[in-house]
Amino acid sequence: MTRSVNDKATIYEVAQQSGFSTATVSRVMHDGVGFSEATRTSVLEAAARLGWVPNHSARSLARRRTGIVGLLFSDFADADAEDASQSESALYVDQVIRGAERAATSAGDAILIAATRGRDGLQLARSLVGKVDGLVVLAGSLARRELEEISRRVPVVLMATHTAPQHLDFVGADNRGGSRTVTEHLLSEHRLRDLAFVAGPARSPDSKERFVGFTRAMAAAGLPTATKPEVYGGFTETGGARAVEELLAARRTPPRAIVFGNDEMAIGGLGVLRRHKLRVPGDVAVTGFDDIAAGRHTRPALTTVRQPMRDIGETAVRTLVQRLADRAAPRHTAVLPTELVLRASCGCSARGGRP
């Protein structure tokens, strides 16, 4: 078989040039056993001389394994206006992507990413299924029944949500614990009693978990708690602002502290409090959740709870890799710890040390 110089070399050329069979070439390239040192050298030299890079498709086909994992998420930014590309909520996913990339690369796999936008989720997921060995799916990017279909074809690990088919591997953050911790901090370190909670979307599992953490801390301190959040802010800045307005309108005196379901709402709330001439943390202490970058630059800087999104991404991919290695293993779930980040808005010293 002759080839023009432009064609990429194949294992056959390498075999011929080195004087061995394709089987030996293949073994040298991967296994590392079943041949002598001299053979290895000779094969490697031939490969280098020809500039041969094994064709991944052929390899995958023969091995029935692609060495690629997929990450499916939803691109919120696109749903919004143009400049929403700067939206903070985006950061969330970006960290996950980074973590996933890292874990995949270090496992010797490559990672494919794809964002669902609106209605094409299933379509997209289907097209991925053929390309990857397994899929990490971020909460919200696929409906439950779509998940069922996809997970029947390929191993799936769910990320950041509990509302999922019970049989799938899962990785998430300890929303409840984080929320409880920050509430306890307000309660015991700062001796505050009259606390309010601003929830995210009513149906968000994360928001629910955070509310539960809040109520648990309150109850443990012997304080009365409602069964439902007082106000909802939809996890957005403007929603947070609106929620605080409602809160202030509904009470004769403002609460001594507001635990926000996330940072964006807290930032929105901060503006409203300022407009109402309420000092933070003097009159009202404020905490957020997520530790987005902007929270470090607000005045006062925002006390918050950091979710290890990057770790979550990493852990998710690692979990997937393990699953790929042993499809029969028991379901694996990981709830990663969150971290309390103390800054000024709760009443701690401005430069963020522990109190």
Place this chain on the structure above:
Amino acid sequence: MTRSVNDKATIYEVAQQSGFSTATVSRVMHDGVGFSEATRTSVLEAAARLGWVPNHSARSLARRRTGIVGLLFSDFADADAEDASQSESALYVDQVIRGAERAATSAGDAILIAATRGRDGLQLARSLVGKVDGLVVLAGSLARRELEEISRRVPVVLMATHTAPQHLDFVGADNRGGSRTVTEHLLSEHRLRDLAFVAGPARSPDSKERFVGFTRAMAAAGLPTATKPEVYGGFTETGGARAVEELLAARRTPPRAIVFGNDEMAIGGLGVLRRHKLRVPGDVAVTGFDDIAAGRHTRPALTTVRQPMRDIGETAVRTLVQRLADRAAPRHTAVLPTELVLRASCGCSARGGRP
């Protein structure tokens, strides 16, 4: 050929079930010509019944095209300390990733991402080469000679740097123009004369370009300019702070405005100015570059220049897709316009409208 239920269906089963040949099945799935409507329906039904998803590796092998493009970048965050995962510089890449993902998905391709960390760049790139049809490489992730090798095997488009092999497609932002525009704004709208420039790393092409834009604007206004930046801040927050200290130490009166090479340095500088009791923008106007999220929350909010990183990512992938379609086409380069973002730090009204 019998198969257990667990095995994934192949085109052969679909062919058999539908009563047609594999060629027809293949045609129905992709081409859309050369068969009747009844045939299509029957094939599609069989495929659905079997839950068949075409094996991507086999397809790629036969077509000699993977339908996957790669994005190679360097993960700065990992080079730093642990908590650098929150580093602003990261955002840069994230936007690019998003844009690239979007363009790839909309072109019907999938996108593979990989981050070089330290020395393994070439290794990683090589492993990608076999998996993708083409590669988008972000500035700094590969050395020049590594680029040469890789681009010999697979089409490459360079992103965000000019210091590249001249024959490769290129996509970047108009650093020079953006810098010139923001300088001109200071000059003509705010009537400031005594401007200083804080550069990034001395060897950064971006920093150089921005300095050139600055000097061009100065020269056009008939003001004296140095051939080299007065001070360097390495594109970091602490570097920016240090640079401002130097600047103030070197002059008897502070400049009326400081044009920072990027936002991070500007944010660092803001702190130093405050410590020196200098009002921004009253005493010293300040501008940045990049429009990172944090810049919106500083006090005063930071006037800056937005780089369309997302567009750059999108354009890069689109360029690659075109290149793939026509390898002989002339080299394509795109320099995307930057956008002046006016906020309070330059002296414009606090709520960021045009002056």
Place this chain on the structure above:
DNA sequence: CCTGGCAACGTAAGCGCTTACTCAACGTAA
């Protein structure tokens, strides 16, 4: 009635690897 053209398929040869099976040669133990 014959011929040519076209639409609608079918045949089967790859695509470039991996790997189960073989096999030869060479000890080594009995």
Place this chain on the structure above:
DNA sequence: TTACGTTGAGTAAGCGCTTACGTTGCCAGG
């Protein structure tokens, strides 16, 4: 000496698609 295990390789059958060629049947034109 014989039987047998090891080591270092080669053979060739896939892996599941795509697609260049054929083939068949049908219809219009001559």
